Amino acid sequence: MAITPLMPVYPRSPVRPVRGEGVYLYGENGEKYLDFASGIAVNLLGHGHPHLTKAIQDQAATLIHVSNLYGSPQGEALAKRLVDATFADTVFFTNSGAEAVECAIKTARRYHHHHGRPEKNVLITFRNAFHGRTMATISATDQAKLRDGFAPMLEGFTVVDFDDLAAAEAAVDDRTAGFLVEPIQGEGGIRPASREFIQGLRRICDEKDLMLVLDEVQCGVARTGTLYAYEHYGIEPDILASAKGIGGGFPLGACLATEKAAAGMVIGTHGSTYGGNPLAMAAGQAVLDVVDTPEFLEHVRRMGERLRGALEQMIPNHDHLFESVRGLGLMLGVKMKTDSRAFVTYLRDHGLLTVAAGDNVMRVLPPLVIEDSHVTEFVERLSEAARQYEVPAAA
Numbered sequence: 094m095a096i097t098p099l100m101p102v103y104p105r106s107p108v109r110p111v112r113g114e115g116v117y118l119y120g121e122n123g124e125k126y127l128d129f130a131s132g133i134a135v136n137l138l139g140h141g142h143p144h145l146t147k148a149i150q151d152q153a154a155t156l157i158h159v160s161n162l163y164g165s166p167q168g169e170a171l172a173k174r175l176v177d178a179t180f181a182d183t184v185f186f187t188n189s190g191a192e193a194v195e196c197a198i199k200t201a202r203r204y205h206h207h208h209g210r211p212e213k214n215v216l217i218t219f220r221n222a223f224h225g226r227t228m229a230t231i232s233a234t235d236q237a238k239l240r241d242g243f244a245p246m247l248e249g250f251t252v253v254d255f256d257d258l259a260a261a262e263a264a265v266d267d268r269t270a271g272f273l274v275e276p277i278q279g280e281g282g283i284r285p286a287s288r289e290f291i292q293g294l295r296r297i298c299d300e301k302d303l304m305l306v307l308d309e310v311q312c313g314v315a316r317t318g319t320l321y322a323y324e325h326y327g328i329e330p331d332i333l334a335s336a337k338g339i340g341g342g343f344p345l346g347a348c349l350a351t352e353k354a355a356a357g358m359v360i361g362t363h364g365s366t367y368g369g370n371p372l373a374m375a376a377g378q379a380v381l382d383v384v385d386t387p388e389f390l391e392h393v394r395r396m397g398e399r400l401r402g403a404l405e406q407m408i409p410n411h412d413h414l415f416e417s418v419r420g421l422g423l424m425l426g427v428k429m430k431t432d433s434r435a436f437v438t439y440l441r442d443h444g445l446l447t448v449a450a451g452d453n454v455m456r457v458l459p460p461l462v463i464e465d466s467h468v469t470e471f472v473e474r475l476s477e478a479a480r481q482y483e484v485p486a487a488a
């Protein structure tokens with residue numbers, strides 16, 4: 094038998110963390126890493142945060158799981174908190190981002206079904222999008238590397254260019270249910286949509302009674318310096334998928350919707366065995382306790398500006414490697430002139446964790462609790478690594 098017990102679907106790096114403390118991770122042999130990857134935008138509070146740890150410990154000792162057969166004071170409380178803090182009137186809790194997007198897709202289709210228009214079941218989605226790895230979410234993107242070998246795809250998605258309002262508008266027809274879009278593409282390479290684009294999609298949805306569905310799995314929950322990224326765009330969606338950071342590392346996702354958009358989501362239409370269990374709700378509450386305050390959001394914006402400024406200052410010293418910085422708040426990407434994957438691997442070997450993304454981008458996604466000293470340490474070490482890095486010969 095050559096296959097590994099752990100299904101070998103990931104090209105795992107030699108970094109093997111066994112312990113975390115704040116912004117640092119420690120490997121099996123005590124190696125220390127500065128973690129500016131945050132488990133792919135998940136560990137908003139870093140590692141071992143006392144408030145999150147205690148909330149999970151206390152809840153684990155009280156009640157972990159009961160199923161959705163029973164009333165959920167814990168789920169009601171977190172849903173109410175999200176409703177109060179956002180555009181939404183109602184929330185469905187999931188265990189992952191892909192499941193949150195699945196719920197969002199079902200909610201959008203069901204809206205038109207509810208209004209007697211079942212033929213309106215096609216969502217317009219965008220090139221290089223990433224919505225997860227389930228059948229519906231890989232059907233919702235054009236990325237061949239996600240889809241190869243998994244045919245047939247699900248019907249009901251039309252893919253057009255990202256940030257191209259004319260293309261999106263031209264794709265609308267009698268079967269269109271709405272748009273599914275990441276306001277800032279994450280895996281696609283930290284590409285923020287323009288204001289005109291998102292506002293234009295909102296206008297089209299208003300004019301034609303379509304659903305604007307935002308995938309904020311990566312950019313949501315304070316990452317960009319507002320609780321959700323749509324706030325930067327001066328619009329509100331009809332439906333929004335959230336996950337990654339929302340549990341601070343505990344598996345949790347949420348599908349948020351307005352009352353209007355959720356009209357079809359009545360008893361029996363959707364479900365999840367684990368979704369919204371008391372332990373997950375405690376983690377979600379603890380994360381919001383920390384991140385959803387004006388002071389903390391201001392901290393994220395300030396750290397985002399510092400980090401961005403420091404990266405921009407560094408670029409001219411290494412302009413054979415780096416091109417530009419993009420993103421919002423602490424969701425930053427450095428567009429590279431050489432292979433970003435190879436450079437991210439090199440940084441790992443030198444104790445710095447970042448994440449590669451599409452379009453030759455290195456993602457910089459630190460825990461939101463970083464301080465000035467971490468920004469300084471990161472940029473100094475990045476600069477040192479860039480000085481020593483030998484660009485691999487082109488293959």
Ligand SMILES: *Cc1c(COP(=O)(O)O)cnc(C)c1O
Pocket residue numbers: 188189190191192194223224225226275279280308309310311312336337
């Ligand atoms: C990570 C991600 C997902 C999928 O989340 P999982 O928890 O891996 O299922 C969906 N959408 C976006 C934008 C993401 O970044």
